[in-house]
Amino acid sequence: MAAKAPDSGGSGEILPITPSLSETTSGVTAASQSTQPPSSSSDVDTVYVPSYSRWFSWTDIDDCEVRSLPEFFNSKSSSKNPKFYIYLRNSIIKQYRDDHPRKISFTDVRRTLVSDVVSIRRVFDFLEYWGLINHSSSSSAKPLKWDEKSAGDASSEPPTTVKETAKRICNGCKSICSVACFVCDKEHNSKAYTYEKFKRVELSEESKKVWSEKETLQLMEAVMHYGDDWKKVATHVTGRTEKDCVSQFVKLPFGEQFVKESDSEDSLEAFDKIKGSADLESGGSDKEGSSPNKRMRLTPLADASNPIMAQAAFLSALAGTKVAEAAARAAVTALSDVDYEAEKNATGDPHRQDANANSGGDITNSERAWADAKSLIQKEEQEVEGAIKEIVEVEMKKIRDRIVHFEKLDLEMERSRKQLEDMKNLLFTDQLNIFFHTRKARKSEDRVDC
């Protein structure tokens, strides 16, 4: 099955796994498959593998491996074959798991494998990228140094941020967090709970809800630089989690970034319109549906793949909100006028205009039915046109083929004519030769006679 590459956010859920062959010496226990952290676990023994690497199996090779490491599968060299690849991969993973949770280094591995070092490095990098080795495990289970406000330790339930309620309750001591709490946004892997991974979040009611200027600025910068990579954005913005950043960004009034005037509402509309018109022109741009329009308005700037959007946004930024808004309105009305004209010409029916003008208003049933019938007829016309076009194309192709065929025949004719000519010439020269010979023969006869 094709597995998509993990995105840099590493947002896959974690599955604890057991190897299907039981050869590891460190007893790997089978934890139940859940995204919740195990409440009391022998942490050292459970190996976690990210869900995007679910395809891994000791005895099989998955497509993504073939794609990423083609050198083993293109039979260019006899010893770099799939079996050899399996040997390398399994030995690396086994070695890592034997020493889990210690991170394994490339040099450890390459000293123990019989192969040339560059191939080993490629397999090693591949496995590390897919989280099959060295996956978010700390090098040593340091005891968590908790702030005195929130107590907890590595083996008990890891604290999570409770976002839904207004007050934060510490998962460790079950009391309300007052001054500050430590927040960890990593996956719920107990190995990940080292001191560094926790961010200190100051808790006062305002700072939780209201974003300061500085933070907003940082958010903007981060989004400009990193685009969709919310993990990086969150690290750039001090004190805010990923979810916070995303929700704040979504709520941001767009004009803030580009326009110094606080014409936020208008600019919102203006860009909506621009987007609308760009959609009409470009036939719709596809963005993730999860975020509302706001995000779509900003990301085109960072998103070079939709040049029309980027251009439009850039130009509107240059021109300023009022101008952009006016231009957009004019563009939209012009477009709808064109539409409107076309339909008027096609039908010349006043009812249609009414239907247009009253769209969303109080149309009577008959008018609506009339409008529906109209659209159906138009659709049929288009279909018929399409069919006619196809037929014409086919006929054209036939004619073209016949012409080609005819040209070939012509060429053949030429050739045979030329051949005929040649033969005629040959015949002529032969005749001449014979004539001369007979002349000569007769002459010599005469001479002899005389």
Added chain:
Amino acid sequence: MKALGSSGWKGPVKFRMPTAENLVPIRLDIQSEGQRYKDAFTWNPSDPDNEVVVFAKRTVKDLKLPSAFITQIAQSIQSQLSDFRAYEGQDMYTGEKIIPIKLDLRVNHTLIKDQFLWDLNNFESDPEEFARTLCKDLGVEDPEVGPAVAFAIREQLYEIAIQSVASARESRLSKKGRRGSDHGSASKASGLSMDLVKLFSFKSSVVRKRKDLDVYEPVVDLLTSEEVDALEAREERHAR
């Protein structure tokens, strides 16, 4: 005899490692800032050159060596690679060469002594496969032994390949015309190769003579830490 001899002669072959994979054995022994880094591994010369620096950086990071080592490691690898490449354009004669390969190495706590015959003409041979099988058969637990064995074999093959290039050059310089049989005698004179004809003629048998049995048997010893220390001290004294 004569017919066999002439059929044994092969035209000159472009230099390469006489193994399935054209891998170069690389040995590193760098001392700087009071730290010594010794290593030996195999490298594929067809890999792009930037891999050298990548590898050097990786190794230095993993072994926590001072960063001065990076350039030195990279330079050493590059120079050995360019030596190898310098040989690559030239011809070498292989002939009917079966050579004995000797292993005498100590890796961590394991000592291996072995001797076996290797066909130099077999360009499909695979020292890595041999090393893996050897370790598996002898029940060697230390996984670092395998690569060391493969490396030792490759090193010796490399040496012999270089020698055959040198001898090819010599024979071309000294004897301009007649090559075939002369070269055959030259290689025999080097004393390394065994005469296939003599070995497999109907007079002698394929079974090894008694006195050679001990030599050709692999020996694996597991040393204790003190013995390891003693051996290391002795090696260092010899090196100095």
